Amino acid sequence: MTVHITATAASSARTVPRGLVPASAVVGGTLISLIGLTWDIQWHSDVGPDTFFTLPHLFLYAGSAISGLASLAVVLLTTADSKRGKVVDPMVGGRAVGVFGRTFAAPVGYLISGIGAALFLVYGLWDQWWHGLYGFDAVIDSPPHIGLLLSISITMVGAVMIFAVARDQRWGTYGVAAAAGTLLAFSMVTVLGLRALPGGAVNTVNAGSAFFSVMILFMGAYVLKRRGGALAVGIVVALLQAVFWWFSPWATDVYADATGLPLRDYADGIPGLPNMIPMSLILVAVAVELLHKVPAWLTGAIGGVIITACAPLQRMLVQGSNFPALERYVATVVAGAVLGALAGVLGRRFGHMLRHLAPAKEDSHA
């Protein structure tokens, strides 16, 4: 009891809410990774020459390092508290779970974000070996690159978990929208790995984009479980898309100038990563808000159709591409409907699972 009262008194004296600092470091790290990725993609398309130490690469490494070190710090502090018999506040990253028996006590959100950062290091080595064998290709969807992107995605999932625990506080609400939006934008690059799958008439990348964007949007909306939740995630994604639309070519130009490198002949300057994000996502977010009484599978299917139907239109608008063959278009939209329905159901369920991470509040409702 004494411990509890002391903790309450101490927390009320704080100006920064408990858990906000490490959570911000983790989500900030993931944002730095996303900045590095959009810059790196643009660099390869518009300029080209590559080394291990380009500035975009340093952003990618720094992002995972920041998230990883913040996660490690929280795990070590929690372990120290738990060994001293102190009460561990589950509002910081969720319930603490034992790692390596009871050697470490790790809040589950920080455990996942930290594992993602550690995997990034391992896949960095795998990527180095790959480049030694295959040369310094600039292929975004090589297996080790997809491994690296998936590792960063796991850190981003950890970030969503960390904020989901604090969703009843204002910073937790904004954090869920920011972390889910970052994960969604980043996943639009990871889905390029689906090019390796045989899709028949279906454009696997468009169908995959629809699946992951609907799933993550629903997940964010159902974690927040309030009007405007889906829209908040949609707005974060649209903001990232708008800022990167300007930033990616600008930073690439500035960096090329600074290093004395010319732009490629025929570089079109079209923002690479921002153009992979479906502009129609905001329509899906509005649909989710308007149709909140409709079953998740149906709203999800509508979302999947919107995204797959609009993807070629976005490419026509931005790149002047041709409309795809009708058979391929229809097959992809049908796949988008089916995958969107599945994504709606899964996203809703994941949202509920994430709500369960905050024990005290859930238990009091139960």
Place this chain on the structure above:
Amino acid sequence: MRKTLLGLAGTVALLFGLAAPALAFEPVNVVHTEKVQAGPYDLTIGFSTWPVKAMQSLDFTFAPENGIEGKKGTLTLFREGVEDDGGPLARHPRKREVWGLDIFALPEPGTWTMRFEVDGPAGAGTGELKNLQVMEQPGPPMGLSWAISTIPLFGLIALIVVAWRRTRAAVD
């Protein structure tokens, strides 16, 4: 606060200090050449790795005898006679006096053809580098590489399954 800022500034300076010399980009090192006659133009095709293997990236250079000044053209790639890729001939980013493809890989093994269409002061001409043999990819089979690279995804799925089962009663 001041110490923190000094520490941060030091870290940034160290990063840039280390990054600056490392930014020296590798020169284009041609180890094998082939000749192509595209109408009135003599083209020398340079390869930075020889023989060429599928998926292994290398620098290709395409050098007309009297330089690229006043000339333009296109390159089309065919695999086993079927068009695979193509585009305008652009200067190599690290060897700007010639056209080229930087760190570019041919995706599949087999017999490849490079068709050059060049337009310049002496008129237009087309030439082909035929029978470019691309060997099997190096390294492990792609299935294994993908299996290793998607472990984080399967780990995430496993986590979701565990969380799903543990929250089934609470959520349903």
